[in-house]
Amino acid sequence: MARTVWDSTVGKKTVMAVSGLVMLLYLVAHMIGNLKIFFGTSEFNHYAHWLRTVGEPFMHYEWTLWLIRVVLVVAVVAHATSAYQLSRRDIRARPSKYVHKKKRAGYATRTMRWGGVILGLFIVWHILDLTTGTVHSGGFESGKPYQNVVDTFSTWYGNTIYIVAMLALGLHIRHGFWSAAQTLGAGSRTRDRALKTVADVLALLLTIGFIAVPVGVMTGVVS
Numbered sequence: 525m526a527r528t529v530w531d532s533t534v535g536k537k538t539v540m541a542v543s544g545l546v547m548l549l550y551l552v553a554h555m556i557g558n559l560k561i562f563f564g565t566s567e568f569n570h571y572a573h574w575l576r577t578v579g580e581p582f583m584h585y586e587w588t589l590w591l592i593r594v595v596l597v598v599a600v601v602a603h604a605t606s607a608y609q610l611s612r613r614d615i616r617a618r619p620s621k622y623v624h625k626k627k628r629a630g631y632a633t634r635t636m637r638w639g640g641v642i643l644g645l646f647i648v649w650h651i652l653d654l655t656t657g658t659v660h661s662g663g664f665e666s667g668k669p670y671q672n673v674v675d676t677f678s679t680w681y682g683n684t685i686y687i688v689a690m691l692a693l694g695l696h697i698r699h700g701f702w703s704a705a706q707t708l709g710a711g712s713r714t715r716d717r718a719l720k721t722v723a724d725v726l727a728l729l730l731t732i733g734f735i736a737v738p739v740g741v742m743t744g745v746v747s
């Protein structure tokens with residue numbers, strides 16, 4: 525049964541929609557959390573500490589965080605696998621290019637594919653930068669995310685990587701949210717306009733909210 529659903533195009537699209545919505549929930553929370561940087565070092569670092577102790581005493585130190593990490597990894601793998609398989613299917617259905625100059629995949633499809641690749645690379649960079657400190661520009665100190673974030677956005681490449689990725693994120697969410705709503709059956713002639721507006725507003729809020737942090741550091745509001 526599960527195998528049949530997964531093998532169908534609709535099944536893969538459902539997996540994409542649900543895993544995408546799970547990641548979207550995480551991003552809304554992450555963006556709100558990041559904005560605490562505007563309230564100073566202790567509030568931001570205290571929040572990062574809370575992320576590790578949330579759920580205590582029922583949960584042990586970092587258990588909730590690890591639970592979130594596992595859910596996110598499952599969502600990312602499911603999203604990427606179904607995206608890859610759907611695009612292979614798409615190419616198999618039309619192996620040759622159109623005779624005229626027309627591109628095989630439309631603008632939205634190509635934006636989603638490239639956006640997905642950029643975001644996948646960004647997530648790896650981001651974790652190596654601000655979670656493990658492997659590629660971090662300053663003297664990375666775990667437990668001191670405020671200073672780590674300031675260091676990241678004190679380099680031209682840090683700002684470039686994050687801002688490009690956030691713009692890709694905005695475009696990806698704008699189209700992805702809309703597609704997910706269609707796949708999950710929320711679309712209808714009367715609701716489509718409202719769904720498009722929700723997708724636009726969500727994408728814009730997330731992009732602005734995330735980009736506010738590098739801009740804050742660049743302008744010296746956060747230092």
Ligand code: HEM
Pocket residue numbers: 551554558572573575593596643647650651654655669673686690693734735737738
């Ligand atoms: C300007 C934008 C962003 C900033 C300033 C930022 C900041 C941070 C910081 C400081 C951490 C480490 C938190 C800690 O260890 O306490 C972190 C972790 C993380 N961020 Fe971001 N983030 C941004 C955008 C994003 C985006 C767009 C995504 C996803 C596409 C993302 C996904 C993650 C993930 C998965 C983690 C690892 C969580 C963990 O396992 O500990 N972040 N971020």
